[in-house]
Amino acid sequence: MKSTDPAQYRSAFHIQPADVMTQLPTQFFATLVQKVNREISAGHDVINLGQGNPDTPTPPHVVQxxxxxxxxxxxHKYSPFTGYGFLKEAIARRYFEDYGVSLDPETEVAILFGGKTGLVQLPQILLNPGDLCLVPDPGYPDYWSGVALAKAEMSFMPLRKDHAFLPDYAGITESVRRRAKLMFLNYPNNPTSATAPLSFYEDTVKFAAENGIVVASDFAYGAIGFDGRRPVSFLQAPGAKEVGIEFYTLSKTYNMAGWRVGFALGNREVVSMINQLQDHIYVSLFGGIQAAAAEALTASQECVRELVQRYESRRDAFFAGLAEIGWEAEKPSGSFFSWLPVPQGHTSASFADLLLERAKVAVAPGIGFGGHGEGYVRVGLLTSEDRLREAARRIGGLGLFA
Incomplete structure (x- = not known):
């Protein structure tokens, strides 16, 4: 029997992706990872402060x-499509204890396959092609991904130092307000590490209600606040549940990044639509993970307090090192990031390349988070105090801040 040569099909058969695949944003930080890996492969000791992956393990009682x-x-069977009630009750209890926010577990809590999933799904749920989404700049790049998948458009809200890295609603034009249907916020902020006061969220509720805009508050770093201050939840603002939703994740609070457990909380209509979409994609999280997640939320929160203290100690050690080399910057008030200005004569990308090549310290260029991230680099406090001090010493050795 004559065999068929597969090669004859290779030139004739071409797989054409859907248009939306060509419109997805470039993963900027994939290039950074490649650069770091090249340096490590060459035998260099790289202090990698460019990523946002928690560096300590999940608490033992959660693993158990x-x-x-x-x-x-x-x-071992399929979980309920919308997740187990005990997990939704656990997140509702945690929010009440931590923020004084009351949530109905059945109608105001949706279980997600990690917070990122919900952030990307939401634009597909609420936006039609051509609709407008307000996005912070700088901001988490996966907001852009969800908007692209919805074939919608973005209008960027600049986050500037002179406005405490909060969006200025007065600066949003009337034409943009009329078109906008969705707005992303993120405090404690990635990448700027800024936190938001309750008054800002009160202004946000008013702005959203007046303009018919759904608010999506990304509260991924909600547990990480410094100097004795707990970050404020958007849902603490009166009327927040009427105009929006908040995304929470166990990734940062309990070092459970790989477990992929997140929640969408707040507006009942949005929660219902998220559950509806997920019914077509998933059959909920493995029940064992849901049980462990509930344990994390309901057991002693001492592990969270210890984690926050660890990040605060790292922050203080790193900034003491920065002061010694003359690199002036504001200490972060939340998250596990620092947002540092680059020296004159450098772009964020050229400065990041210089640090990697000459100091073997990896940082994330601000331009990767949007145009208004230019002039800054993001540094993760995700290694030991000794390594953070060493990173500052290496950078100081370049004589850039003398």
């Missing part, structure tokens, strides 16, 4: 809860 739940045959 998963181990025990994994052996429970109840969880």
């Amino acid at each position: 809860a998963l181990q025990e739940a994994a052996a429970n045959p109840v969880y």
Whole structure:
């Protein structure tokens, strides 16, 4: 029997992607990872402060809860499509204890496959092609991804130092207000590390209600506030649940980034639509992970307090090192990032390249977070105090701030 040569099909058969695949934003930080890996492969000791991946393990009691739940045959079957009630009750309890916010577990909480999933899904739920979304600049690039998948458009809200890295609603034109249907906010902020006061969220509710804009508050770093101040939740503002939703994740609070457990909280209509979309994509999280997540939320929160203290100590150690080399910057008030101005004569990208090549310190260029990120680099406090001090010493050795 004559065999067919597969090669004859290679030149004739071409897979054509959907248009939306060509419109997705470029993953800027994939290039940074490649550069860092090249330096490491060449045998260099790189202090990588450019990424946002928690560097300490999940608390032991949460891991133990998963181990025990994994052996429970109840969880070997499909989970309920919208998740187990005990997990939604756990997040509602945590929000009430931490922020004084009351949530109905069944109608105001949706379980997500990580916070990122919800952030990308929301524009597809609320926006039609050509609709407008207000996006912070600088901001988390995956906001752009969701808007692109919805074939919608973006209008950027500049976050500037002279406005405490908060959007200026007075500066948004009337034509943009009329077109906008969705707005993303993120405090404590990635990348600027700024936090938002309750008064800002009160202004946000008023702005959203007057203009018919749904607010999406990305509260991924909600547990990480310094100097004795707990970050404020958008849902603490009166009327917040009427105009918006908040995204929360266990990734940063409990070092559970790889577990992929997140929540959408607030407006009942939006929660219902998220559940509706997810019914077509998922059959909820593995029940054992849900049980462990509930344990994280309801057990002692001492592990969270210890984590925040660890980041604060790292912040103080790093900024003491920066002061010694003459690099002036404001200490972050939340998140595990620092937002540092680049020296004169450099762009954020050229400065990041210089630090990697000559100091073997990796940082994230601000331009990767949007045009208004230019002039800054983002530094993660995701290594030991000794390594952070060493990073400052290496950078100081370049004589850029003398």
